Amino acid sequence: MTATIRDVARLAGVAVSTVSLVVNNKGRVSKKTEAKVKQAVEQLDYHPQRSARGLVTQRSGNFGFILSTDHFSQAEPFYTKIFLGTEFEARSFDYYILLTTIDKHFNADRAPRFLLERNVDGVILVGTVPHKIVDYIAMRDLPIVLVDYDLPDTKHSAVLIDNVGGIRAIVHHLIKLGHCRFAFIGGDMKHPGMSQRFNAFQQTLADAGLCVDNDCVAAEEEMSGIETGYTLMQKLLPHHNKFTAVVAANDAMAVGAVRACQGNGFHVPNDFSITGFDDVESAQNLHPALTTVHVPKEKMGAIALRQLVDMIKNTAEYGTKITIPVRLIIRESSNQPRS
Amino acid sequence: MTATIRDVARLAGVAVSTVSLVVNNKGRVSKKTEAKVKQAVEQLDYHPQRSARGLVTQRSGNFGFILSTDHFSQAEPFYTKIFLGTEFEARSFDYYILLTTIDKHFNADRAPRFLLERNVDGVILVGTVPHKIVDYIAMRDLPIVLVDYDLPDTKHSAVLIDNVGGIRAIVHHLIKLGHCRFAFIGGDMKHPGMSQRFNAFQQTLADAGLCVDNDCVAAEEEMSGIETGYTLMQKLLPHHNKFTAVVAANDAMAVGAVRACQGNGFHVPNDFSITGFDDVESAQNLHPALTTVHVPKEKMGAIALRQLVDMIKNTAEYGTKITIPVRLIIRESSNQPRS
DNA sequence: TGCTGTCATCGAAACGTTTTTACTTCTGTT
DNA sequence: AACAGAAGTAAAAACGTTTCGATGACAGCA
Numbered sequence: 001m002t003a004t005i006r007d008v009a010r011l012a013g014v015a016v017s018t019v020s021l022v023v024n025n026k027g028r029v030s031k032k033t034e035a036k037v038k039q040a041v042e043q044l045d046y047h048p049q050r051s052a053r054g055l056v057t058q059r060s061g062n063f064g065f066i067l068s069t070d071h072f073s074q075a076e077p078f079y080t081k082i083f084l085g086t087e088f089e090a091r092s093f094d095y096y097i098l099l100t101t102i103d104k105h106f107n108a109d110r111a112p113r114f115l116l117e118r119n120v121d122g123v124i125l126v127g128t129v130p131h132k133i134v135d136y137i138a139m140r141d142l143p144i145v146l147v148d149y150d151l152p153d154t155k156h157s158a159v160l161i162d163n164v165g166g167i168r169a170i171v172h173h174l175i176k177l178g179h180c181r182f183a184f185i186g187g188d189m190k191h192p193g194m195s196q197r198f199n200a201f202q203q204t205l206a207d208a209g210l211c212v213d214n215d216c217v218a219a220e221e222e223m224s225g226i227e228t229g230y231t232l233m234q235k236l237l238p239h240h241n242k243f244t245a246v247v248a249a250n251d252a253m254a255v256g257a258v259r260a261c262q263g264n265g266f267h268v269p270n271d272f273s274i275t276g277f278d279d280v281e282s283a284q285n286l287h288p289a290l291t292t293v294h295v296p297k298e299k300m301g302a303i304a305l306r307q308l309v310d311m312i313k314n315t316a317e318y319g320t321k322i323t324i325p326v327r328l329i330i331r332e333s334s335n336q337p338r339s
Numbered sequence: 340m341t342a343t344i345r346d347v348a349r350l351a352g353v354a355v356s357t358v359s360l361v362v363n364n365k366g367r368v369s370k371k372t373e374a375k376v377k378q379a380v381e382q383l384d385y386h387p388q389r390s391a392r393g394l395v396t397q398r399s400g401n402f403g404f405i406l407s408t409d410h411f412s413q414a415e416p417f418y419t420k421i422f423l424g425t426e427f428e429a430r431s432f433d434y435y436i437l438l439t440t441i442d443k444h445f446n447a448d449r450a451p452r453f454l455l456e457r458n459v460d461g462v463i464l465v466g467t468v469p470h471k472i473v474d475y476i477a478m479r480d481l482p483i484v485l486v487d488y489d490l491p492d493t494k495h496s497a498v499l500i501d502n503v504g505g506i507r508a509i510v511h512h513l514i515k516l517g518h519c520r521f522a523f524i525g526g527d528m529k530h531p532g533m534s535q536r537f538n539a540f541q542q543t544l545a546d547a548g549l550c551v552d553n554d555c556v557a558a559e560e561e562m563s564g565i566e567t568g569y570t571l572m573q574k575l576l577p578h579h580n581k582f583t584a585v586v587a588a589n590d591a592m593a594v595g596a597v598r599a600c601q602g603n604g605f606h607v608p609n610d611f612s613i614t615g616f617d618d619v620e621s622a623q624n625l626h627p628a629l630t631t632v633h634v635p636k637e638k639m640g641a642i643a644l645r646q647l648v649d650m651i652k653n654t655a656e657y658g659t660k661i662t663i664p665v666r667l668i669i670r671e672s673s674n675q676p677r678s
Numbered sequence: 679t680g681c682t683g684t685c686a687t688c689g690a691a692a693c694g695t696t697t698t699t700a701c702t703t704c705t706g707t708t
Numbered sequence: 709a710a711c712a713g714a715a716g717t718a719a720a721a722a723c724g725t726t727t728c729g730a731t732g733a734c735a736g737c738a
Contacts, residue, residue: 002457004694015718020696030716050456051399052694054390055723073416073423075620080419084412087440096453099438101426114435117389118341226624259626281414282621285565287598343724354688359726366727369686391724394693681738688731693724701718707711 003044012040064120085301106130155319166293167200169328183216183243187224229256244337251276269335288332342383351379403459408440424640445469494658505632506539508667522555522582526563568595583676590615608674627671
């Protein structure tokens with residue numbers, strides 16, 4: 001049904017190879033034949049067939065995009081936005097994205113089919129992802145870019161959030177408002193980004209000559225959602241006279257924390273300032289609107305893609321870590337401490 | 340680097356074609372050679388290469404999944420969940436999903452590359468999608484399944500929500516609680532599902548011998564998010580003595596409506612009952628938790644995929660409309676009317 | 679023993695490209 | 709006028725599969 005390269009060649013009165021040269025504009029073809037060929041291509045609406053091209057070039061023109069199932073189905077479209085950035089950028093580089101989710105316990109014989117069938121030229125892995133699958137992909141020596149995740153003991157490219165800079169900005173902002181007694185809400189400490197935020201929190205305070213009461217740190221292992229924030233804030237509230245500002249490790253938990261306060265008759269920010277991190281959608285809609293750190297999610301996805309492309313073109317090193325700068329967003333949830 | 344079918348054949352001591360027969364278990368191969376071949380496959384970790392296979396079968400093993408950019412980036416993961424359902428089901432049928440977003444104004448020369456390169460065997464289109472692209476795909480005669488959208492004047496398969504049943508359940512529930520004066524909040528009436536919900540609302544009331552005041556219907560053209568719900572509820576509130584129950588066409592707008600009420604000193608459900616539709620994540624987290632209609636999103640995605648597969652296997656008709664039943668979820672936002 | 683039919687396996691063609699090598703034709707130089 | 713080199717084009721091989729027709733072995737039957 002659809003036109004093949006042979007049809008184009010026949011119509012243009014040239015050899016098949018010449019058509020190929022024109023289409024991929026490689027080699028030198030005279031202006032005249034080029035025009036002829038292009039006209040024929042146009043007329044037949046010819047597009048090279050992916051599989052045929054892939055067979056000879058051994059390139060699929062696809063990238064794999066892997067994230068854990070629970071990340072993807074999360075209420076907040078944090079990772080969805082990263083994907084969007086990648087997908088959009090991919091289009092302009094003529095790559096396609098094969099998205100798949102894997103669950104926490106990766107099992108080698110349930111490996112994404114696109115790996116087995118050599119149907120991708122590189123892989124982007126986003127968020128917390130089993131160590132095993134990274135090794136698995138590396139073994140098949142495909143270029144890898146991690147996003148918002150880092151494996152400490154390996155040498156893979158990664159696109160990372162400037163967690164330290166973000167937390168530092170938040171804390172300095174609060175100090176400038178006059179706060180000197182802080183609490184912290186953290187979750188999912190297995191995620192390197194989370195623990196990074198916590199460490200930055202402590203470090204920044206230490207640098208400012210302040211220290212944190214143990215009662216003012218609440219952290220949970222597994223989750224880092226609204227529920228978690230709510231629960232942890234409940235644990236913090238009994239010691240509410242020990243702090244005036246609460247730094248949450250992300251917006252979701254901050255939202256939960258605000259709710260817990262309001263549910264217990266406290267006012268934000270009059271009684272406590274509460275801050276988040278990530279600048280997700282609901283941070284703006286919240287009442288009071290959340291002071292937080294903006295993370296450019298789409299941009300991160302785009303940069304990861306570009307990094308992958310560069311690695312394939314060999315114009316980028318295979319272990320580059322890219323740290324994405326973030327921006328403090330001051331809204332209503334932070335204010336001067338109660339007197 | 341990776342093993343080819345020839346390597347397997349050599350190792351097993353059989354012909355290439357025999358290996359192919361075993362791998363695809365077509366034709367009859369003796370138990371003995373089958374074992375030999377399978378052992379060799381195992382040993383070399385052989386997997387047929389997608390592009391080579393695709394070239395000869397003229398099948399890519401991929402499905403396209405298209406939704407509009409704004410749908411996908413929406414805060415609520417409604418469409419994300421549909422995708423998840425599709426992707427998961429696809430895996431068990433050995434298909435891969437190529438996801439792409441297109442913007443409202445589809446332009447034929449920016450068509451998804453997977454269409455041009457014949458890199459998909461069928462397409463799932465989700466949500467409001469330009470009429471033009473559907474025609475475009477149909478022209479290339481690929482099987483199509485629409486999800487949560489329907490084109491009235493065409494004959495395409497579609498997986499649809501039982502909007503009528505859902506609204507009817509909601510209204511009956513409210514009537515049973517004692518309500519007889521209703522308001523409606525609707526948005527994005529271009530989407531057939533939305534107008535369907537509105538019509539069902541009116542019809543159900545009419546059937547019950549009730550009618551709706553014009554002042555009690557608020558609908559906006561474009562959007563249907565939290566903001567819209569908030570704005571529309573503001574418009575409704577001046578006439579608050581004309582109704583005791585507010586039916587919103589989806590959860591997002593219901594959330595906005597609840598906020599507007601609370602912001603103006605009204606209590607939900609004591610002053611008004613407010614209901615939603617969709618049962619998204621935040622409907623449960625809301626205070627008060629939202630009475631709504633549960634829509635099985637993952638399931639819809641899965642069913643769409645299966646429909647596509649069946650169409651390709653020619654075990655399903657090309658214009659089947661599948662209506663997915665929904666379930667009333669009674670939570671806290673609905674109660675008896677104020678006296 | 680010779681013939682027919684079934685079953686298992688094989689060899690070769692085909693799918694639609696890209697890429698490499700080879701062949702013309704032209705241009706300019708001596 | 710002969711020739712070298714460059715430029716443009718063509719022919720053919722290769723990529724890794726599937727599939728189809730051919731072949732051989734073997735059983736059953738006359």
